[in-house]
Amino acid sequence: MSAKQLTLPLDQEQINGLRAGDRVELTGWMYTARDAAHKRMAESLQVGEELPVELVGQTIYYVGPTPAKPGQVIGSAGPTTSSRMDPYTPALLALGLKGMIGKGSRSETVKQAIVQSQAVYFAAIGGAGALIAKTIRAAEMVAYHDLGTEAIYRLEVERFPVIVINDIAGGDLYQQSQSL
């Protein structure tokens, strides 16, 4: 089963061609954010402040890496459970976010927002933090420095392995595989 090669940021044509179950390798750059960063972004939006990073067309990876050892770009960096971001996600999709990477299923509201925004949700292999770190070429903290492992990083990746879970047509790999 060979993987589709895609470049980040994703363009709409690339996203339109993705279907649940596709294996994909991503090359380019993405942002990281998890619970605390999402909460802070949501609070900013509520009071009408700008977000610290421009999310239009971007992909967010839900990860809180381990500290890098000397000589490493980043520590282990596998995905965290995406559903904890569900309450914040529709607002970010409405702002133009196009891709998300995590693990585990999303709420019905998020799945509908994915279809409506013509975006895509990928899963990376949960727990494969050492393997995934090998595909990360650069990591730079860009916002919310005080949050430590939960800060927003900009990552440059090369052939970062993911699987499409939710596509623009409403496809859902987790549901499909459970109904086999």
Next chain:
Amino acid sequence: MREVTYEQIVDAVKSLCIEANVELGPDVVAAMREAKEKEKSAVADEVLSQLLQNAEIAASERVPMCQDTGMAVFLVELGQDCHIVGGSLYDAVNEGIRRGYGDGYLRASIVHDPILRKNTGDNTPGIVHVELVVGNACTIHMTAKGFGSENMSCLQMMKPSDGIEAVKAFVVETVRLAGPNACPPVVVGVGLGGNFEMSAYLAKRALFRPIGERNSREDAAELELALLEQINQIGLGPQGMGGRTTALDVHVELYATHIAGLPVAVNINCHASRHKHVTL
């Protein structure tokens, strides 16, 4: 009275924290290889290959296999003829966590308060259970428990009339609902009996047992195998992407209970199933 020092415990805990996070146990590796042989789904086979590859990278480069290096949970079996000198056992364990998580470049994942939520920065405090046992040894079991799986665990106070079939259905349903969040293939710890907190403790203690090791009571061992089979028929598979391997093993621990009760706790562990122990 044999003596074990504060420093011995600090050193042992430090090593356990690093080892558990860096080296996937041989029992887990063997179970994953065996599972790979049985998988017919290409996605499941690919996921298991990546997990095995991940374990190799982690061990050879001495990096954590998963970024969620967990909340450090300890079960200390303390011989009643063993005397800890030089400081408190709990302080020693926390100092060991502090050094292990710091020196091992492991993620600090603990907040000091569930409401205020400020990271303590050194992954302390851990959770320490002490069991007083016969003898003069001090055995420390450690698990680095990630919360992808911990969050999907469940407890139910069943009634005696519910019976064993309802217990089985609850365990299987808990794993099914956990789905991909718990990072399958999972290891399922089941605590049956006791009271509210005892059943949860038994479920956690079950996770310290090596994969493949059965409960010494024959009927409980049969229950473990029956649950394993039922869980692997759900079809969740590795990472919830379909397949035969939803669980690598099920461990059931039993305790006496009240005439009116049948507490059942299910503590789920992810595929990394980190557990190490040392005897001082």
